[in-house]
Amino acid sequence: MTIAQDPYARTEIRDGMRITWHQPIPMEDGLVLRADVYRPIEEVRCPVILTYGIYAKGLAYQDGYPLQWEKMVAD
Numbered sequence: 001m002t003i004a005q006d007p008y009a010r011t012e013i014r015d016g017m018r019i020t021w022h023q024p025i026p027m028e029d030g031l032v033l034r035a036d037v038y039r040p041i042e043e044v045r046c047p048v049i050l051t052y053g054i055y056a057k058g059l060a061y062q063d064g065y066p067l068q069w070e071k072m073v074a075d
Contacts, residue, residue, distance in 0.1 A: 008034070013041055 008022040020037040027033060036057060040046060062069035 017041060 006022075006024050009020060009024060010022070011018060011020040013019075018039045018041050020039075022034045023037045025033040025035060034057070
């Protein structure tokens with residue numbers, strides 16, 4: 001599966017970077033995971049920062065769970 005053939009993935013230049021939304025990542029068992037990939041606009045090698053969570057791709061914890069966020073900040 002390539003990005004061009006995938007109906008969900010798209011790439012755009014935004015906020016000074018190249019962003020591919022919903023990049024498919026095929027697993028050996030056939031399952032397809034998806035990630036948002038943020039890269040420099042230029043094609044250069046650079047370090048990678050990986051984050052992941054169980055709550056929702058693209059949802060900030062403080063937006064999805066405001067009461068828990070407020071308690072954490074208060075503590």
